[in-house]
Amino acid sequence: MSSENNSLYWQANVRLMIMCLVVWFVVSFGCGLLLVDVLNNFQLGGYKLGFWFAQQGSIYVFLFLVFFYAFRMNQLDKKFNVQE
Amino acid sequence: MELKTLTYIVVFASFALYFGIAWWARAASTKEFYVAGGGVHPVLNGMATAADWMSAASFISMAGLIAFLGYGGSVFLMGWTGGYVLLAMLLAPYLRKHGKFTVPEFIGDRYYSKTARIVAVICLIIASLTYVIGQMKGVGVAFSRFLEVDYGLGLGIGMVVVWVYAVLGGMKGITYTQIAQYCVLIFAYTVPAVFISLQLTGNPIPQIGLGSKMVGEEDIYLLDKLDQVLTDTGFKEYTTAKLGSSLNMFAYTASLMIGTAGLPHVIMRFFTVPTVKDARSSAGWALVFIACLYTVAPAVGAMARMNLMSTLQPAAGPLEYEARPQWFKNWEQTGLLKFEDKNGDGKIQYTADKETNEMVKVDRDIMVLANPEIAQLPNWVIALIAAGGLAAALSTAAGLLLAISSSISHDLMKGVLSPNMSEKGELMASRVVMTLSVLLAGWLGLNPPGFAAGTVALAFGLAASSIFPALMMGIFSKNISSTAGIAGMLAGIGITLFYVFQHKGIMFIPGTAFLGDMEPNWFMGISPNAFGVVGAIVNFVVAWVVTKMTGPAPQEIRDMVDNFRIPAGAGAADTSH
Numbered sequence: 001m002s003s004e005n006n007s008l009y010w011q012a013n014v015r016l017m018i019m020c021l022v023v024w025f026v027v028s029f030g031c032g033l034l035l036v037d038v039l040n041n042f043q044l045g046g047y048k049l050g051f052w053f054a055q056q057g058s059i060y061v062f063l064f065l066v067f068f069y070a071f072r073m074n075q076l077d078k079k080f081n082v083q084e
Numbered sequence: 085m086e087l088k089t090l091t092y093i094v095v096f097a098s099f100a101l102y103f104g105i106a107w108w109a110r111a112a113s114t115k116e117f118y119v120a121g122g123g124v125h126p127v128l129n130g131m132a133t134a135a136d137w138m139s140a141a142s143f144i145s146m147a148g149l150i151a152f153l154g155y156g157g158s159v160f161l162m163g164w165t166g167g168y169v170l171l172a173m174l175l176a177p178y179l180r181k182h183g184k185f186t187v188p189e190f191i192g193d194r195y196y197s198k199t200a201r202i203v204a205v206i207c208l209i210i211a212s213l214t215y216v217i218g219q220m221k222g223v224g225v226a227f228s229r230f231l232e233v234d235y236g237l238g239l240g241i242g243m244v245v246v247w248v249y250a251v252l253g254g255m256k257g258i259t260y261t262q263i264a265q266y267c268v269l270i271f272a273y274t275v276p277a278v279f280i281s282l283q284l285t286g287n288p289i290p291q292i293g294l295g296s297k298m299v300g301e302e303d304i305y306l307l308d309k310l311d312q313v314l315t316d317t318g319f320k321e322y323t324t325a326k327l328g329s330s331l332n333m334f335a336y337t338a339s340l341m342i343g344t345a346g347l348p349h350v351i352m353r354f355f356t357v358p359t360v361k362d363a364r365s366s367a368g369w370a371l372v373f374i375a376c377l378y379t380v381a382p383a384v385g386a387m388a389r390m391n392l393m394s395t396l397q398p399a400a401g402p403l404e405y406e407a408r409p410q411w412f413k414n415w416e417q418t419g420l421l422k423f424e425d426k427n428g429d430g431k432i433q434y435t436a437d438k439e440t441n442e443m444v445k446v447d448r449d450i451m452v453l454a455n456p457e458i459a460q461l462p463n464w465v466i467a468l469i470a471a472g473g474l475a476a477a478l479s480t481a482a483g484l485l486l487a488i489s490s491s492i493s494h495d496l497m498k499g500v501l502s503p504n505m506s507e508k509g510e511l512m513a514s515r516v517v518m519t520l521s522v523l524l525a526g527w528l529g530l531n532p533p534g535f536a537a538g539t540v541a542l543a544f545g546l547a548a549s550s551i552f553p554a555l556m557m558g559i560f561s562k563n564i565s566s567t568a569g570i571a572g573m574l575a576g577i578g579i580t581l582f583y584v585f586q587h588k589g590i591m592f593i594p595g596t597a598f599l600g601d602m603e604p605n606w607f608m609g610i611s612p613n614a615f616g617v618v619g620a621i622v623n624f625v626v627a628w629v630v631t632k633m634t635g636p637a638p639q640e641i642r643d644m645v646d647n648f649r650i651p652a653g654a655g656a657a658d659t660s661h
Contacts, residue, residue, distance in 0.1 A: 037324075
């Protein structure tokens with residue numbers, strides 16, 4: 001394993017992580033808090049949409065993100081041949 | 085069968101199960117004692133993490149908190165789950181790769197300094213000890229309320245139970261008991277929620293029921309009806325009520341998230357899985373099991389509030405006090421509900437107006453505790469709530485006690501005071517320290533210091549402002565130097581303590597809060613509980629500035645960081661895999 005390969009792996013990891021954290025921020029702090037009044041003008045069944053993001057939706061997206069990150073990292077591990 | 089007998093049977097059956105597991109999972113080495121041998125399956129570790137994480141507060145208090153805060157309660161839901169995203173991406177895989185036993189050990193290695201390790205131990209002990217007091221109180225309360233056992237005796241029984249499996253099995257015993265405790269607590273939480281959702285909305289899935297129409301009132305959604313009922317009686321609208329300013333909610337959520345990711349007893353759980361890959365997926369499984377409770381809690385909160393309002397303020401007009409239901413009478417006896425007939429008309433006026441409101445006490449814990457009775461569920465469901473509450477409190481207490489005792493026996497005794505201690509000696513020492521920690525926690529639970537109520541929030545603030553930034557910087561920057569890491573931790577924890585003390589009192593002693601606990605004095609409207617994120621920012625800035633002055637970390641540390649950033653060769657730092 002060359003150190004160049006390892007640093008490319010690290011950059012790819014950081015890019016993936018930042019992408020996931022942007023989504024993490026948007027659903028919770030964005031949809032659940034900052035934009036809640038705007039989103040509350042829309043309905044999801046009996047839920048106001050902003051309220052739904054704050055109490056339900058953000059948690060589902062967090063779940064998806066953690067598994068997505070784990071899945072993509074496993075691919076990156078193999079691609080850069082740094083897996084255990 | 086009588087409720088009390090049934091409750092005894094359920095609770096003691098669950099205890100017998102924990103003892104059986106403890107005997108089966110005895111620890112023979114320090115590796116088993118501290119990290120369960122490093123061989124726990126990621127799904128099982130996720131389940132144990134969920135039980136470790138979900139405390140008496142999550143189980144008993146959170147739904148009630150949401151019921152009375154409405155939308156404002158979202159900060160707890162997002163804060164206490166969003167932290168796992170940070171943990172999974174920023175900390176867990178790298179800490180697992182480094183392959184040591186404790187959080188202070190990692191900090192000591194990365195900042196190449198015994199001082200850093202000691203500072204981390206201090207932060208850990210303050211955070212964990214304040215947290216464990218709440219759990220011990222939870223155990224005592226659950227016993228006294230459901231089994232009508234004296235609070236002190238209940239606490240003693242709880243201590244013995246934790247002591248047996250924590251001292252015998254260490255992390256190994258705790259892990260497998262936590263798995264059993266998770267099953268007990270999630271079952272106990274979900275069953276009443278399903279029944280109540282079915283009764284109110286006809287849908288058995290609480291998450292969907294909360295967004296559905298009311299049974300018998302096909303033209304109105306449950307949440308709209310709740311908004312309407314609450315505004316009619318002068319309360320804030322449920323779905324839009326904010327918790328302070330938007331900035332305060334923002335800071336509160338952020339503080340809980342990074343505090344969650346920085347709590348040592350949670351981080352420690354990720355040392356127990358076999359590989360880096362497993363550490364990543366295990367965080368996801370932990371969140372799955374946590375979400376099972378956290379997505380149901382808002383439904384429990386809203387539906388319980390709905391039930392409370394429609395019982396006390398039915399459409400036909402205020403309820404006659406003499407016509408109150410049985411559960412109302414039961415909980416009046418415990419002092420958690422209190423009625424005072426201010427205008428003497430014999431009817432219950434429940435409003436937001438302090439002058440005319442006659443429900444002078446509605447304890448928010450009642451929302452979970454009385455739920456099965458309000459919904460007229462069978463006795464075995466009520467018995468389950470007791471076992472579930474105890475499982476939640478005991479599992480968290482055990483995790484915290486292990487974090488405390490391992491940081492003392494492994495970091496202070498073996499790491500700093502006597503590095504030549506044999507493995508057998510260290511195992512013995514950790515068992516003795518664990519015993520002392522259980523005794524100390526029990527004593528604190530029996531004589532809670534005046535500040536106990538406000539301190540779980542403090543634990544999050546401390547973890548957020550000291551441990552999380554130190555770990556994250558240590559992984560994502562190769563530059564941060566030893567002095568900078570220590571200065572950052574001290575600055576972060578210092579400013580957070582200063583802010584909390586100036587509003588809540590020095591060491592929470594009443595009368596010493598020189599700025600008073602008043603909103604106008606809050607820095608930009610941020611409440612003391614939400615201040616951890618500011619402390620974390622201070623920590624980052626100080627560490628960055630000091631690194632500019634001291635110069636970057638030496639080459640061998642940069643190599644070490646390079647090494648734990650890639651998964652290949654996991655376990656090499658510790659023992660063979």
